[in-house]
Amino acid sequence: MQAFLKTGKISSADKPSSSGVKSVKKKPPAPWVEKYRPKTIDDIVDQTEVVQVLRECLAGGDLPHLLFYGPPGTGKTSAILAAARQLFGDITRDRVLELNASDERGIQVIRDKVKSFSQLTVSSTRPDGRPCPPYKLVILDEADSMTTAAQAALRRTMEKETRTTRFCLICNYVSRIIPPITSRCSKFRFKPLARENVIKRLRDVCEAEGVDVGDGEILHEAVDTCEGDLRRALTALQCCQRLIGKITSDGLIEVTGLVPQKLTDEYLGIKNYSELEIFVENFLMEAYSASQLLEQLSATVVNAGHLTNKQKCVISEKVAVCSYRLLDGGAEVMQLTDLGCTIIMANNDP
Amino acid sequence: MSLWVDKHRPRDLMKLDYHKDQALRLKNLVQQSDFPHLLVYGPSGAGKKTRIMCLLRELYGSGAERLRQETMHFTTPSNKKIEIMTVSSNYHIEVNPTDVGIHDRVVIMDLVKNVAQTHQIDSSGQREFKVVILNEVDDLTKDAQHALRRTMEKYVTTCRLILIANSISRVIPAIRSRCLTIRVPAPTETEIASVLHAVCKKEGLSLPSELAMRIAKCADRNLRRALLMCESCKVQQYPFTPDQKVPEPDWQIYIRDTASLALSEQSPKKLGEVRQKLYELIIHGIPPDIIFAGLLKELVRNCDMAMKCQVANHAAQFEHRMRLGNKPIFHLEAFVAKFMAIYKKFVEESLGDAF
């Protein structure tokens, strides 16, 4: 084995046994996102529908199969983990099976591991006699990355073992889940979080961390940069604080990887090819992201006062094509040049 | 004897030659151990790796510089044995998961979990976590990127990832949302020139400013390339003269020749010759997307705007298809053929107009 991996393997054998006094284990420092991950479902910001349903389950109601979907950082994983902890408390380990994209989740695993886990029947009392829900929970996080074959294999198990097991699937894109599964679940869309709520949450965290945010105006900018993704907002704030020592709007743009508005406007105003070549080269050398540019460009184009509707149509359509190709792996320089040509043609033909 | 690029690589964050503000900020960042995972991106030769090694030194002291190379073995779910080279110190490990192609997910899964489940023995209590450096994350398969998501959250207290990419366009949003993104722009020509001066001074050589500037211009804002060029200038001729020849990379000249071939005549016969040249470039390991970009740049030179637009459109389309397929030559050739057709039509039409 690797020497690197050998150092200090955690093993229960070499725990100090002689000393009677056990020092309180200090928690190693974690980034704010983990430090402030909701512990109970009441800490979840927004997403009222889901929280309502989960709350009813906690009060003794039945839990349906769940399907959570929505963009990153909106609380999907946090919600189900908090609920599971509240439902099962200290027996969470026995009752919950969490599988995510980093675990092997091929057909074979679904057939063997998941199936045998779901088949076990469980009682409705804990070892110490207190009541608990009479079922187990299988969490399939990041289910977008499961193959359709594996999903198909899951379908039978879900149907047959409803008596003993509930499933919770989580994904970013609901279209990646096969219909027979979506139709068996209660679906919940996690919306990008509402501004006021994000701001409130950020303010609370900043207060707890002793970060000065003045009158809170800067928090509005923080929210603008993150498009309803609370994780991104928290990370941005923390990094800005640690990197620069205070929260500033330039700092926020830098740590979130946004393209300065000036560049977006410049790109949109390009009039000839040699300008375009220079722009694209510099843009990429400065390491800005083409996909980010397209995202911001699309918003700018729609609201631009100086463009005619025809120009907006032509440019927007090309933005869509290029953005798709980029996601598919197309080279940034090619896509930006192609789109740039369309912009030039549109600019010269109002 | 080591190359200048390695010999004069700065080892301390505060000694980095450019983006000094950023270096200072990074230093602030790692003062406390609660920073998130990092995603460092920038064009090649911008100095990402140097910056990261300095950061590691800042974190762990000089122990992070005692490196060893090892080969690790993994088994895929289908029982295929794969192996991969790693570079590691007591505090960090670095891999290039794309080396194993579509099996990158297995490497990432096993490696990160392994590291995360071991903890730092260091009794002086330096840092509670180890670092895993993953190179070329923008080329990871989507599967591998997904595999990182929850892992990144679960093990964040014991293992920090430093992800390196050329661009973040191909990194999935879910990963971007989990990292602090650090942009490393390529150095400007002036910055490159001043690094060249500094290095030559350390070597005890005198470098004329004109020559430094010319090398910087030729290097496409790639510092590594500039240093290599400067060193080979030295080998060719020393003392330096301001107007001495700066060796240009062969492949750039070669791509230019290929383009002029396509411009000289548009016929199946010429296309055959172009294909030979394209094969030659691919065989010599020039990445196909660079060939595409080079060809586009040369080919549109004599076109009017409407035609430039058409050609760029096709280039973008064929390059995209190339990513989806697996034989770059088909798509490169298709592009050249398309260009010839457009160009020939244009020439014939304008000749027609003349009469």
Ligand SMILES: Nc1ncnc2c1ncn2[C@@H]1O[C@H](COP(=O)(O)OP(=O)(O)OP(=O)(O)O)[C@@H](O)[C@H]1O
């Ligand atoms: N609705 C929310 N309420 C409170 N905190 C939230 C909420 N959404 C996100 N967060 C914060 O963001 C972090 C990440 O959230 P979470 O892991 O639930 O995202 P996710 O929806 O699972 O994203 P992904 O799709 O990327 O897996 C949490 O640790 C928490 O700090």
Ligand SMILES: [Mg+2]
């Ligand atoms: Mg999640």
